[in-house]
Amino acid sequence: MRVGDFKESYAADEAVFRTSTARFWLGVFLVALAVFPFVAGDYLLYMANLTGVAIVAAVGLNILTGAAGQISLGHAAFVGIGAYTSAILVTRLGLPFLLCLPLSGLAAAFFGVIVGAPSMRMKGLYLCIATLAAQVIFEFIFVHWVPVTGGIRGINVPAATVFGLQLDTEFKFYFVTIPIVILVVTAARNLFRTRVGRAFIAIRDRDISAELMGINLFQYKLYAFATSSFFAGVAGCLNVFLLKVVTPEHFPLHESVRYLAMIIVGGLGSVLGSIFGAIFMTMVPEALQSLLNLFQGLDPAVMEYLFPLQTVIFGLLIVVFLVFEPQGLAEIWRRVKDYFRLWPFEH
Amino acid sequence: MNILSVENLSLSFGGLAALTDITFQVRAGEIFSIIGPNGAGKTSILNCIGGFYKPQQGRITLDGKDVTKTSPDRRAAMGLARTFQNIALFRGMTVLDNIKLGAHARLKTSLLQALLYWGPAHAEEMALREDVEKDVIDFLEIEPIRKLPVGALAYGLQKRVELARALAMRPKVLLMDEPVAGMNAEETEDMARFVLDIKEERGGTIVLIEHDMDVIMDISDRVMVLNFGHKIAEGTPEEIQHHPEVIKAYLGEKKN
Numbered sequence: 001m002r003v004g005d006f007k008e009s010y011a012a013d014e015a016v017f018r019t020s021t022a023r024f025w026l027g028v029f030l031v032a033l034a035v036f037p038f039v040a041g042d043y044l045l046y047m048a049n050l051t052g053v054a055i056v057a058a059v060g061l062n063i064l065t066g067a068a069g070q071i072s073l074g075h076a077a078f079v080g081i082g083a084y085t086s087a088i089l090v091t092r093l094g095l096p097f098l099l100c101l102p103l104s105g106l107a108a109a110f111f112g113v114i115v116g117a118p119s120m121r122m123k124g125l126y127l128c129i130a131t132l133a134a135q136v137i138f139e140f141i142f143v144h145w146v147p148v149t150g151g152i153r154g155i156n157v158p159a160a161t162v163f164g165l166q167l168d169t170e171f172k173f174y175f176v177t178i179p180i181v182i183l184v185v186t187a188a189r190n191l192f193r194t195r196v197g198r199a200f201i202a203i204r205d206r207d208i209s210a211e212l213m214g215i216n217l218f219q220y221k222l223y224a225f226a227t228s229s230f231f232a233g234v235a236g237c238l239n240v241f242l243l244k245v246v247t248p249e250h251f252p253l254h255e256s257v258r259y260l261a262m263i264i265v266g267g268l269g270s271v272l273g274s275i276f277g278a279i280f281m282t283m284v285p286e287a288l289q290s291l292l293n294l295f296q297g298l299d300p301a302v303m304e305y306l307f308p309l310q311t312v313i314f315g316l317l318i319v320v321f322l323v324f325e326p327q328g329l330a331e332i333w334r335r336v337k338d339y340f341r342l343w344p345f346e347h
Numbered sequence: 348m349n350i351l352s353v354e355n356l357s358l359s360f361g362g363l364a365a366l367t368d369i370t371f372q373v374r375a376g377e378i379f380s381i382i383g384p385n386g387a388g389k390t391s392i393l394n395c396i397g398g399f400y401k402p403q404q405g406r407i408t409l410d411g412k413d414v415t416k417t418s419p420d421r422r423a424a425m426g427l428a429r430t431f432q433n434i435a436l437f438r439g440m441t442v443l444d445n446i447k448l449g450a451h452a453r454l455k456t457s458l459l460q461a462l463l464y465w466g467p468a469h470a471e472e473m474a475l476r477e478d479v480e481k482d483v484i485d486f487l488e489i490e491p492i493r494k495l496p497v498g499a500l501a502y503g504l505q506k507r508v509e510l511a512r513a514l515a516m517r518p519k520v521l522l523m524d525e526p527v528a529g530m531n532a533e534e535t536e537d538m539a540r541f542v543l544d545i546k547e548e549r550g551g552t553i554v555l556i557e558h559d560m561d562v563i564m565d566i567s568d569r570v571m572v573l574n575f576g577h578k579i580a581e582g583t584p585e586e587i588q589h590h591p592e593v594i595k596a597y598l599g600e601k602k603n
Contacts, residue, residue, distance in 0.1 A: 190464030214452030
């Protein structure tokens with residue numbers, strides 16, 4: 001227990017950031033986020049925006065898979081539904097970006113509930129296969145329903161406009177991405193402070209005893225699917241306006257697997273873990289790429305073998321993580337915090 | 348007054364009859380124990396009452412309402428709580444969250460309110476925390492462990508947390524499946540005292556399954572004995588101890 005950590009009310013004891021130290025560092029972090037775009041170049045801002053989108057989607061998947069224990073291999077498809085909904089709403093109806101955002105979420109949540117319906121009868125790997133079917137079906141629709149989705153050529157989208165301001169640069173878009181990420185992360189964290197989030201974890205840990213505690217399993221599984229795909233839809237909307245185009249190539253099966261990898265590497269069931277995982281899975285491949293670029297001058301024959309190495313190293317890194325820290329980056333973070341709590345005294 | 352009544356309950360798995368024509372009533376405010384040799388069908392009865400097993404025959408009434416066809420989560424909301432023989436806590440959660448989960452059915456926060464956590468959801472959570480602290484954590488003396496993950500606790504404490512979770516449901520009837528199994532003498536005594544306190548201080552009704560005869564005979568108001576899925580006796584602890592059928596079931600018959 002932390003020395004001198006006494007609370008006088010239950011509200012103070014239930015706060016997310018319980019100590020003044022934690023609140024101080026949160027403040028520092030938020031200031032850093034606000035200053036970042038003024039010092040970073042376009043490429044870094046682009047990466048930050050991409051990471052933001054990934055965080056929103058990963059937080060969603062972590063609610064469904066990490067917390068409620070329903071493995072989904074179709075998360076990219078829900079991101080896709082959000083993306084196509086936005087693209088269609090903005091090009092056909094000219095709806096503003098801020099309206100597209102919740103509508104994309106709702107559209108994805110609607111299909112999420114439909115895909116989640118089999119969870120009444122299926123668990124574990126069987127449900128996983130059902131969500132895989134959803135992934136394949138939606139991908140098929142994206143490619144082949146040409147009049148609506150534009151087929152493999154997709155839909156081009158104009159830059160988003162917020163209060164008359166065109167978000168046509170990475171710099172401007174950053175100021176939309178970050179607030180939305182903060183909103184989504186806060187909402188997810190809130191969820192786990194109430195009976196709904198507790199019910200999700202109960203279903204994951206022991207569904208039979210959850211039911212005997214008065215939790216309607218089917219209802220709460222559908223809640224998990226709806227929330228998860230709502231966030232996926234929001235991520236999809238951000239994705240479209242960030243890339244200004246949507247094509248089926250953005251939402252293949254391996255993208256779903258990438259989201260799963262994010263929450264596993266980050267930490268299953270942890271909101272903070274989703275953030276770490278999304279950052280890791282977006283930034284590390286890029287970092288490896290630039291590292292390998294240092295060897296550019298070598299013999300082309302060597303380069304031929306060196307480039308695929310990026311994928312191999314990345315895969316290895318993930319395996320190493322899972323072996324040495326199966327609880328993910330969130331657990332490493334917790335240990336580092338624990339260490340500095342009493343630093344420089346060891347015990 | 349009968350708060351729980353079971354009439355002509357029969358349950359079979361394929362050709363195997365687990366329970367045959369079981370009838371009994373539990374009165375409000377009593378400790379009603381079910382004993383019997385291994386495989387007699389004790390846990391099956393609890394599973395039928397809880398709604399986890401669907402009996403082929405019979406009627407179960409909780410507080411005057413027929414619940415035979417009611418789903419397990421609805422029965423829980425109607426005031427039926429349960430602790431398990433093999434601890435069934437949610438291992439990924441802290442003690443406090445496990446206990447709060449018991450209150451799930453009487454809370455109102457919707458999914459949308461949960462995401463916003465502002466106003467009603469916050470107020471409800473704070474009221475719940477206070478409730479749980481005063482009502483359950485203080486009563487069962489588990490203040491020091493409230494923030495620990497349940498997986499890290501000793502067996503006896505886990506059993507106590509499970510009881511805490513059940514109490515947080517504010518049950519009309521509490522079903523307890525072997526609450527002192529595997530405990531040492533001190534833990535057993537603590538648990539027996541808590542069960543008695545639930546009855547005496549809170550007027551709770553308890554249906555108890557247990558193999559520890561000392562505990563059964565000490566705290567039960569009435570005892571029902573099962574053997575091979577049949578009810579063979581019912582009565583006060585003294586009557587049961589001298590019942591010829593019970594002695595036969597437990598000790599076997601004398602050879603003539």
